[in-house]
Amino acid sequence: MGDVDFAPILAALQEVQYKGWVSVEVFDYEPGAERLASESIATLKRLMPV
DSSP states (O other): OSSSOOHHHHHHHHTTTOSOOOOOOOOOOOOOHHHHHHHHHHHHHHSSSS
């Protein structure tokens, strides 16, 4: 939802076999908590296939 290209960041985490938590930071709560959570999870899953 922002301007940051997360793909290379998440790829680097996978490359070093990072096993910790990854979180997102929200600045606009207008869409609502459920939508923000579901879109954030979907984006992370798309960029970090298991």
